[in-house]
Amino acid sequence: xxxxxxxxxxMFVQEKEAVTLDCTYDTSDPSYGLFWYKQPSSGEMIxxxxxxxxxxxxxxxxxxxxxxxxxxxxxxxxxxxxxxxDSAMYFCAMREGERPGSARQLTFGxxxxxxxxx
Amino acid sequence: xxxxTQTPKFQVLKTGQSMTLQCAQDMNHNSMYWYRQDPGMxxxxxxxxxxxxxxxxxxxxNGYNVSRLNKREFSLRLESAAPSQTSVYFCASSERGTGxxxxxxxxxxxxxxxxx
Numbered sequence: 001x002x003x004x005x006x007x008x009x010x011m012f013v014q015e016k017e018a019v020t021l022d023c024t025y026d027t028s029d030p031s032y033g034l035f036w037y038k039q040p041s042s043g044e045m046i047x048x049x050x051x052x053x054x055x056x057x058x059x060x061x062x063x064x065x066x067x068x069x070x071x072x073x074x075x076x077x078x079x080x081x082x083x084x085x086d087s088a089m090y091f092c093a094m095r096e097g098e099r100p101g102s103a104r105q106l107t108f109g110x111x112x113x114x115x116x117x118x
Numbered sequence: 119x120x121x122x123t124q125t126p127k128f129q130v131l132k133t134g135q136s137m138t139l140q141c142a143q144d145m146n147h148n149s150m151y152w153y154r155q156d157p158g159m160x161x162x163x164x165x166x167x168x169x170x171x172x173x174x175x176x177x178x179x180n181g182y183n184v185s186r187l188n189k190r191e192f193s194l195r196l197e198s199a200a201p202s203q204t205s206v207y208f209c210a211s212s213e214r215g216t217g218x219x220x221x222x223x224x225x226x227x228x229x230x231x232x233x234x
Contacts, residue, residue: 004160035222043206043227043228044227044228045161045210045225047222047223047224050222091160093161105151105163105166106151106161106163106223107163107177108160108161109160110158110159110160111159111160
């Protein structure tokens with residue numbers, strides 16, 4: 001089974017509007033972290049936001065917020081007031097386990113290509 | 119700080135040739151990772167190193183070897199390149215510790231490898 005599922009291969013949004021990018025995950029580990037990364041056409045991976053499984057509140061970072069619904073195993077990224085520079089591929093990723101001293105491998109979804117229209 | 123650097127940026131190999139991708143980080147991170155990204159897919163973990171002196175296989179290790187040369191450097195070697203290894207390769211690093219702290223991974227700019 002896929003650990004991270006992003007069901008929207010492509011999304012379009014009008015400039016200045018909000019957009020939600022979907023991410024569902026699958027884990028039996030009670031301790032995990034969820035990440036969103038942005039990959040513009042230049043290719044680099046840019047960290048956007050993190051949500052821990054024990055966090056009580058949804059994470060926010062500027063125009064980015066994470067709609068974390070633990071029971072539904074979803075971690076959707078919300079981008080408010082979209083800008084042309086937000087056009088990029090967006091990846092959801094999960095890190096399982098919090099064993100002390102462990103490495104922090106990430107499992108990635110297949111991504112959503114967001115296009116912001118002027 | 120340069121962050122995570124990778125060399126080369128681009129490489130074309132013939133089937134059967136070997137090469138080493140270099141990665142270095144200056145953030146004093148303990149853990150380092152190698153991923154590959156194929157068109158239409160997310161990143162898949164090839165190998166990782168939790169700390170200096172240790173390496174472990176990830177999701178897609180076949181055809182690759184790694185060396186954690188020191189705390190800063192983590193190299194990826196293709197002994198006999200195959201067309202199926204045509205991909206973009208990313209190196210990443212992160213802190214290693216306890217507790218539910220984000221410890222996001224920092225990525226290098228990537229190496230675009232074509233095997234003909």
